[in-house]
Amino acid sequence: MKKIFAILLALAGITAVYAQNEAETLWGELKKQGQVSMDFSLKGTDPEGVVVSSETGKAYMQGDCYRIECGDMLICCDGTSMWLYNRDSEELVIDCDEALPFMKATDVKKDQKGNVNATYVADDITFKVKVSNITNPSAAFAPSFFVIDVKSLSEDVIVTDLRD
Numbered sequence: 461m462k463k464i465f466a467i468l469l470a471l472a473g474i475t476a477v478y479a480q481n482e483a484e485t486l487w488g489e490l491k492k493q494g495q496v497s498m499d500f501s502l503k504g505t506d507p508e509g510v511v512v513s514s515e516t517g518k519a520y521m522q523g524d525c526y527r528i529e530c531g532d533m534l535i536c537c538d539g540t541s542m543w544l545y546n547r548d549s550e551e552l553v554i555d556c557d558e559a560l561p562f563m564k565a566t567d568v569k570k571d572q573k574g575n576v577n578a579t580y581v582a583d584d585i586t587f588k589v590k591v592s593n594i595t596n597p598s599a600a601f602a603p604s605f606f607v608i609d610v611k612s613l614s615e616d617v618i619v620t621d622l623r624d
Contacts, residue, residue, distance in 0.1 A: 486576060486578040486589060486591070488568075489568050489570075489576055489578075490521055490576065490591065491521065491523075493594065493596060494522075494596055495520075495521065495522040495596060495597055495600060495601060496520070496521050496522075496596055497518065497519070497520045497593075497594075497595050497597060498518070498520075498521075498592065498593055498594045499516070499517070499518055499519075499591070499593040500516065500517055500519055500590065500591045500592070501514075501516045501589075501590050501592075502515050502588065502589045502590070503588050504586065504587045505585065505586050505588075506584065506585055507584050512585055513585070513587075515530050515531060516530070517529050517531065517533075518530075519591075520601060522600065522601050522606070523539065524537075524539035524557075525537055525538050525539050525601070525603075525606040526606065527605060532546055532547045532548040532549075533545070533546055533547075534547065534608065536605075536606050536607055536608050537606060538603065538606045538607050539557065539606075540556070540557055541554060541555070541556060541557060541607070542554070542555055542556070542557050543607060543608040545608055545613075545617075550614070550616050550617045550618060551617065551618045551620070552608065552610065552613065552617055552618070552619045552620070553620045553622065554619070554620070554621045554622065554623060555621075555622040555623060556622075556623055556624070567579040567580075573592075574594060575591060575592040576590075576594070577589065577590050577591075578591075
């Protein structure tokens with residue numbers, strides 16, 4: 461469970477929404493590009509430099525909607541609700557978008573290849589995020605791409621809906 465929480469905090473940095481100046485965040489940088497798909501890698505280290513999280517995945521953004529695929533995790537947001545689905549533990553949590561403690565990923569830099577790098581700190585863990593292979597799909601993503609249909613999941617999945 462601790463690993464899942466660390467991964468969620470790390471992934472949250474990719475879609476930081478509580479930034480004081482959105483243009484200076486990773487979220488703001490990617491949002492400027494319109495609808496995008498991208499690969500990402502992230503590494504979290506504790507104050508002693510020990511790696512506590514290292515993940516790679518794929519992310520998609522369109523306006524305030526996003527979809528993050530990383531290992532056994534699938535996180536979808538339609539701009540108002542967020543679905544966090546762990547395939548291995550067969551658990552789905554649905555909550556309001558702002559319920560996850562999103563982090564402000566700052567220190568945003570673009571390299572010569574168009575990759576975007578950002579850094580942020582959460583609970584004394586420093587996360588380095590690298591976004592690469594940023595592409596702009598020619599067609600818009602369907603709204604259903606940013607939600608998880610609970611009815612499509614097996615009966616074994618534990619669903620917790622925390623929305624009001």
